[in-house]
Amino acid sequence: MIFFKLIVTNLRRHRIRSFISVAGIAFSVAAMLTVVTILQGAIGMFSGILSSNSEIIVFERNVSDLFFSNVPAAAVEEIAGWPMVDHADPVLFGIVSSADHPIITCFGVTAADARIRKATWLAGDRLTFAQHADDVVLGERAAEFLGARLNDHVPIGHGVFHVIGILKTANGFEDGGVFMPLSSAQSFFHKEGTSSVITIKLRNKDDAASFKSMVRATFPNLIGLEDAEFTRSYSQFRILKATAWAVGGCGLVLGGLGVANTMIMSVFTRIREIAILRVNGFSHLQIAAMIFGESAVVSLLGAVLGLVTGTCFLFALKLVPALHGYVDVTIQPVVMLIVILLALLTGIFGALYPAIYAMRIRAVEALRFE
């Protein structure tokens, strides 16, 4: 108890300085949590597009981005005919722009696609999809920002399209996207006869391994991955995740520098006190533990405050209409744990030099220090 009081005594003594350190860690933690959660949410949403009513996706082997993947129509036809396959939906991804929106995701799909079949149609009739080349269906949010209603004609990219439906999905990307008939999309993006991926639903999930083997054997240029495998291995996701953690990590390093500064000041202002503890039998390790304890308290308080702040910020972002559907405020426990551990590690590293300095204080000299 007294040891703990020795730890917190100095924090209470310099309340403003302590608060600034806690705030530094808190902002870093909040930044990391926000960035990582938003990106993981985005990855989850993108994975959700691919795994909509399917277990496996097939795409071109060794492409860095699915937008560059070309799966021939012949492969779609052949795979759809395999006995283990319930259905195979080709999807072509493209990016288009409109006057005020530089990036709109475009999905070229067939009328049988689960995205079209299972979405809630707010306007229009899904049976009319893919009857005309210039027909498009807009996600609810896309309709909002394009200011389009049913039967309007909207300029998208280099074309003008007839809005035959508006649908609502739980997925932010789909909600902000444009659905075109596959053949129209192939023509629009100059990818005749190809799709970006095939999403596969198997009759029996246990056939996944043999399905992937068949893809490998039949189409050496294609690869089939189960959804979880894809999420883990897709290089874009890995880059995004690494970027998120790196950005968050930079924030924590800055927070750590704040802790280091606080702890150095803390040690400098209590040199005599540390000498007193040494004279009363405190070991070097006990002195170091006191300093590390102080920084751990700062880090933990900062981590808790940061988690609360970050969560509130994420909920606030979710309420912003422009971001509707793009921010997924599902904070994974493992992310929270990692963030707390990183904050603690930051605190420990921040206290490293101050602790070493404190351990080296010679009591006899420090006691002369007025």
Place this chain on the structure above:
Amino acid sequence: MNLSTAQASNQKRIVLRAEGVWKSYDDGTIAVLKGVDFEVAEGETVALCGPSGCGKSTLLHLFGGLDSLDRGRVSVNGVEVNRHRDLLRLLRHEVGFVFQLHNLIPDLTLAENCLIPTVAAGIDHHTAQARLRQLAGRTGLTHRLGHRIQKLSGGERQRTALCRALMNKPKILLADEPTGSLDEHTSGTVFELLLDIVATEGVTLVMATHDRGLAGRCDRLLEMHDGRIHEPVPA
């Protein structure tokens, strides 16, 4: 020359011994101790008198392992301090320090300050509390245990420092001008208490002081100047 040995022991065990101790600062330019020989027997009270800078405090620091010497030997309970297997054990269990400035931690209460050595030594809470109550009773501080140091008078602070020094029942008390910051009356009271406690606890006391009046009440009074202990003054 070992001037103090004869008077020191009277068959009693020697607990503190300095042999040819040299100590200087600033790379040898300021010589503080110039071959000090000195012995203290168990249970003795010894006063070191001398002008400021003569090396009294340095000698006490050497006995407590707080400083290192240039030449010679310093031993406590027969074990050479600089080669002491465990300097922590020396500070935790064998010697206690009282300084001129009480050196208490202002944000802690009197009780918490006193308990610091027990925390360092890992003494269990109940034993530590019992010892604290005993010493607080002896020093008249029981009613002040929960008070912060800022609320205490100078005399109370120095009595607190005395309690803290004796918490782990050391057999040797090293007191560096323990009453130097107190007025004459309080100084006398604290010193009485100090002598009373060391007598009843069987503690050996070595005290550096300018106050010859108080020093004269110790078993021995040694004069220090020019880095040496000179002829003992009859106490």
